[in-house]
Amino acid sequence: MNASQILEREFLEVRAKILEIAASLDRMDRAEGDLTLDPNRQLLDRGIDLLKSNETDRAEQVQLLFSREYNDGWQDDFDLQKRT
Amino acid sequence: MYYIDPHIHMVSRTTDDYQTLARMGCVAMSEPAFWAGFDRGSADGFRDYFRQLTEVEPARAAQYGIQHFTWLCINAKEAENVELSREVMKLIPEFLDCPNVLGIGEIGLNKNTRNESIVFQEHVELAIEHEQQILIHTPHLADKYQGTRMILDMLAGHTGLDRSRVLVDHVEEHTVREVIDAGYWAGMTLYPVTKCTPARAADIIEQMGPDRLCVNSAGDWGPSKPTAVPDLIMEMRRRGHTEGMIQQVVFDNPYQFFSQSRHFSFQVPNPETRVFDTP
Ligand SMILES: [Zn+2]
Numbered sequence: 001m002n003a004s005q006i007l008e009r010e011f012l013e014v015r016a017k018i019l020e021i022a023a024s025l026d027r028m029d030r031a032e033g034d035l036t037l038d039p040n041r042q043l044l045d046r047g048i049d050l051l052k053s054n055e056t057d058r059a060e061q062v063q064l065l066f067s068r069e070y071n072d073g074w075q076d077d078f079d080l081q082k083r084t
Numbered sequence: 085m086y087y088i089d090p091h092i093h094m095v096s097r098t099t100d101d102y103q104t105l106a107r108m109g110c111v112a113m114s115e116p117a118f119w120a121g122f123d124r125g126s127a128d129g130f131r132d133y134f135r136q137l138t139e140v141e142p143a144r145a146a147q148y149g150i151q152h153f154t155w156l157c158i159n160a161k162e163a164e165n166v167e168l169s170r171e172v173m174k175l176i177p178e179f180l181d182c183p184n185v186l187g188i189g190e191i192g193l194n195k196n197t198r199n200e201s202i203v204f205q206e207h208v209e210l211a212i213e214h215e216q217q218i219l220i221h222t223p224h225l226a227d228k229y230q231g232t233r234m235i236l237d238m239l240a241g242h243t244g245l246d247r248s249r250v251l252v253d254h255v256e257e258h259t260v261r262e263v264i265d266a267g268y269w270a271g272m273t274l275y276p277v278t279k280c281t282p283a284r285a286a287d288i289i290e291q292m293g294p295d296r297l298c299v300n301s302a303g304d305w306g307p308s309k310p311t312a313v314p315d316l317i318m319e320m321r322r323r324g325h326t327e328g329m330i331q332q333v334v335f336d337n338p339y340q341f342f343s344q345s346r347h348f349s350f351q352v353p354n355p356e357t358r359v360f361d362t363p
């Protein structure tokens with residue numbers, strides 16, 4: 001499929017997903033309480049920012065954004081002997 | 085199209101599901117040992133579970149013309165209890181000769197803890213000692229990336245390991261490349277919310293190519309969809325992929341991976357095949 005065929009096929013679906021996100025954010029903002037400093041709320045904003053990138057690995061970048069960090073010294077931290 | 089679901093937990097599914105899957109073209113499946121939704125109290129609980137996997141489910145599947153295979157281990161969640169895990173691992177060798185056992189799995193990490201890592205390593209050693217294939221569970225959501233890297237670190241430490249006999253499951257966009265590039269097989273799980281959707285799995289197949297990639301429903305007792313593999317078949321057809329390409333992912337690849345196990349005696353359906361013997 002070429003780009004315009006994909007757009008045509010997925011336009012309504014993507015539109016619906018954007019609408020869902022908009023409505024979820026509205027719902028949080030209407031509710032009592034302030035989420036400005038909430039780390040998860042901030043993560044959502046950073047995720048939305050990633051969508052505006054022009055790279056073609058946005059899905060991977062979103063995944064990494066929502067991932068715990070990997071530390072390659074973890075086996076030493078756990079005091080585990082490396083196997084051979 | 086015939087297909088194989090290489091990862092599905094039928095102990096948690098109804099007999100109606102077997103019937104539905106058979107109607108959709110599922111001819112074989114493999115069921116890794118996993119968490120039952122609650123922590124079992126003793127090694128005997130696992131012995132009963134292993135009997136269910138090696139005796140009960142193959143018979144239930146056969147009623148619908150589906151061949152059922154399985155993998156044995158103590159899952160990552162219960163592996164937090166190292167003492168219990170060692171008792172369960174001691175039980176495993178007596179089941180390795182059962183005719184539907186393909187290997188050790190699904191071992192892996194859950195919360196990426198030290199205890200989980202210890203039990204993972206001991207399972208890998210058990211598999212190497214008994215020349216078994218390995219099926220690996222990677223953690224969910226925020227823990228997946230870290231846990232997958234930790235698993236790859238641990239596997240890399242085993243020089244005696246044949247990577248072509250290991251499948252790392254539940255890969256997504258951020259973990260698939262490292263698994264495939266390191267020479268392992270990779271599985272994508274089609275889950276409604278927490279894992280891959282059929283569309284994203286198709287994207288990954290398009291970007292990585294179909295080699296050493298499998299797709300599964302991982303249908304279990306939680307929110308999951310046992311018919312997810314046919315959903316992927318439909319998605320790939322809509323995108324204009326050939327039947328050959330689709331068949332490679334949903335049938336040939338799991339067939340080729342499982343064929344490295346001495347118990348995988350599966351007859352590929354052909355024009356002379358009879359699903360049931362005539363009475
Ligand atoms: Zn599973």
